[in-house]
Amino acid sequence: MKQSNKNVKIFFGILILLLFVILLENISAFIPGLPMVFDPMSPLFTVLKKAAVYSLVAVSMNLLNGFTGLFSLGQAGFMLLGAYTYAILTVPSNMKDQVYYLFGGCAFKFSFVDLFGMIFGSTGVGGAVSMILGCLLAMILAGCVAGFFAFLIGFPVLRLKSDYLAIATLGFAEILRAIFQWQRLGPVTNGANMIKGFPTFSSFNITAPSGAVILRLSTFVPFLITSICVLIIVLLINSSYGRAFKSIRDDEIAAEAMGIALFKHKMLSFVISSFFAGIGGALFAMYVANAQAKAFTSTMTYEILLIVVIGGIGSVSGSILATFLYVACSEWWLRFLDSELYIGSFKVPLLRNGFRMVVFSIVIMVIVLFFSQGIMGSREIDFSGLFKKKTPIKERKQDQ
């Protein structure tokens, strides 16, 4: 069948991408004298890691805003829930007192990594297995917690339409941020202080007992998790349920009249989107190596919304492409605008700290003004033309 063929191609595409990421990450160790870009400390890898994390969140937001037509701005709130759940459940038990020193230890005395460590051992290969399993379980739970909260607030909130839904979800995210900084909840959330010490991306690097890195996997891990999650979202979008979501976006009244239970499907989309936002939040915590409520501001939601709009509302590949471009611009390519530059004795005007944001904002305004459909509109990048032999038009028609 054509569809399964396509899925196999997508699967191999992702596999090749992941292998390429591993290669890219480790190439500097094998071939000395490569440009600085390939150095593990170069901004390239920061960008790749952050973009991998953000693209998952952007795609999950697109599922809700672009494919179901629910204008929700609660993404940062669900990320926060995911980040905290992951962090609380994976901080090693012996670190807990140190992290929670202001509150006399954590309310959750255990850590998933340690629990698995009891089974598989905490050193060597056993330690690696227990860390992977512990992190995986914590990450899935992070998604579940975010999804569960989405389910709870979905009851009142999903009865609202468009702008009102946006305001309600935004408010929810802000309330969460305030609650998580509440000192009374200190034994759980560590109050306004950050939680740290849990496994991050670099914990997944394979190291020799001496501490020297044998194989870097710190960029590979976010890519792997994001790929799996995005794949699931794409499968959902292309399924019967995905089509039902799109019908709700196009015309709610017609969808309902054709037997699609509006509330159930909106809730489904909201919970699934939040589930992946939660996993995205866990990844974000791993990326910045701490969990802190202060980081999950509404600005973060806007940033992701911007990415979705730039990429094209209703296009998964557009969201991913836009994330990489956006993150690369903000973290790397436009950095030179922030430092003063002399050519000979001539000082290039305007270049100074903060100028990057000016240029960046103008670029975004231009995109929004002149490409209101975003980079991809609602189309998807299609690589199938690269692999396929040309088939006569007649055959192609029958194929579909």
Add this chain to the structure above:
Amino acid sequence: MEKTAETLALHIENVTMQFGGVVSVNDLTLDVPQNKIIALIGPNGAGKTTAFNCITGVYQPTNGLIEFMGKPIVRNHPSGRTLKTYKGENAGKYAGESVLSPTPDEITALGIARTFQNIRLWKSMTVFENVLIAKHMRADQNVFSAIFRGNAAEEKRMRDETMELLREQGLDAYKDELATSLPYGLQRRLEIARALATDPKLLLLDEPAAGMNPQETLELADFVREIRDKYKLTVFLIEHHMDLVMNISDYIYVIDFGSEIARGVPEEIQSNERVIEAYLGVSEAE
């Protein structure tokens, strides 16, 4: 005509729909027997579409009962504040009974499908997808089986049935076109095809001939009869086109200002003075 309980597809009893102080539908009582084509006509603003919206669950009627295939599906009575402002009749008739107010999708699941006066196709989707989505409701699947393709057989069945339906409706040549790129007449036909995809027993058509030329209208009449016979449907339609209504209806109800003013077979309606008055206005000399 016979009106025993077994043969009725739809039975509407004392349905009143009041918006604030405006009574859109007033004490409407009518019967739609199975496998017949019944028309509801009336001048603009008579409350025809409101009546449809009450049947399909878009509105909850203020008072009255609607039965489908002999089972009550919608029932309401005015209470509290509504009762104080209620202007209709039979306010107490259903007072003791439970309120039934299903949502539109529940009504569709029971087997009542509809089309819209101003075509409501899903604009960003192809002809094929438009019909395929209508199959979603009856598919045996859940979200996990759908994501991980455990419903492959079900999905294939949905696609095959959709293709079959499009072929029967003569739309298969356009299946990959955007629904909105079709000519107007075909968009109407696609909307009916989409409604048929939900496996209805009763089809409600809201002004199916609106915007059609005489030739298309004539074809539509044959088409409606054809689908009635083929899918063993009951058709209940709202229409302005007198030619079409007189041509295809087995029985006609006429309403004006929300209330019934006449009922009968086409010949009776054509010569009914109140109907002519309602449509052409009363001359001042009389």
